[in-house]
Amino acid sequence: MDFSDTMGISAAGMRAQAKRLQIAAENLANKETTGATAGSDPYRRKTVTFKEVLDRTSGVSSVDIKEVGQDQTPFETRYDPSHPAADANGLVKMPNVNAMVEIMDTHEAQRSYEANLNTMQITRSMMTRTINLMK
Known part of the structure; x- marks a missing residue:
C-alpha cells in the first residue's frame, strides 16, 4: 500500500460519513413532518448502509454507500383531532x-470523519517528510 492508497481510503471514508451526517440531519429536520391528508403516512426515517469496495488493481479495500433505505419501524400516533x-x-x-x-449517529459519524481526516493529514505529513529526505 502506498500513500495514494491511504489517501483514497480516507477520502472514501470521509465521503461515506458525510452522507451519513446528511441523512441524520434530514431525519432530524423531518422529525415532526406528518402526512398532509387524513390517515396518510408521515416522513419515514432514512438509514444508510455501507459496503466494502475492493480495488482489484491495488488490492485495497475501502468503503462506499450501499444504499439509503427506509426504517420500517411502525409509526407512533398522537391524539390531535384538529x-x-x-x-x-x-x-x-x-x-x-x-x-x-439521530444525535448519537451524528456524533459517531463525526468521530469517524475526523479519524479519516487525521489519517489524511498524517499521510500528507509523511509524504512531505519523504520528499524532504530525498532533497
Missing part, C-alpha cells in the same frame, strides 16, 4: 424518527 392528517379517531401518525438516535 390536525389535517388526523384519522376518524383523531390520531395522527408521527414519523419514526428518534432524536436521540
Whole structure:
C-alpha cells in the first residue's frame, strides 16, 4: 500500500460519513413532518448502509454507500383531532424518527470523519517528510 492508497481510503471514508451526517440531519429536520391528508403516512426515517469496495488493481479495500433505505419501524400516533392528517379517531401518525438516535449517529459519524481526516493529514505529513529526505 502506498500513500495514494491511504489517501483514497480516507477520502472514501470521509465521503461515506458525510452522507451519513446528511441523512441524520434530514431525519432530524423531518422529525415532526406528518402526512398532509387524513390517515396518510408521515416522513419515514432514512438509514444508510455501507459496503466494502475492493480495488482489484491495488488490492485495497475501502468503503462506499450501499444504499439509503427506509426504517420500517411502525409509526407512533398522537391524539390531535384538529390536525389535517388526523384519522376518524383523531390520531395522527408521527414519523419514526428518534432524536436521540439521530444525535448519537451524528456524533459517531463525526468521530469517524475526523479519524479519516487525521489519517489524511498524517499521510500528507509523511509524504512531505519523504520528499524532504530525498532533497
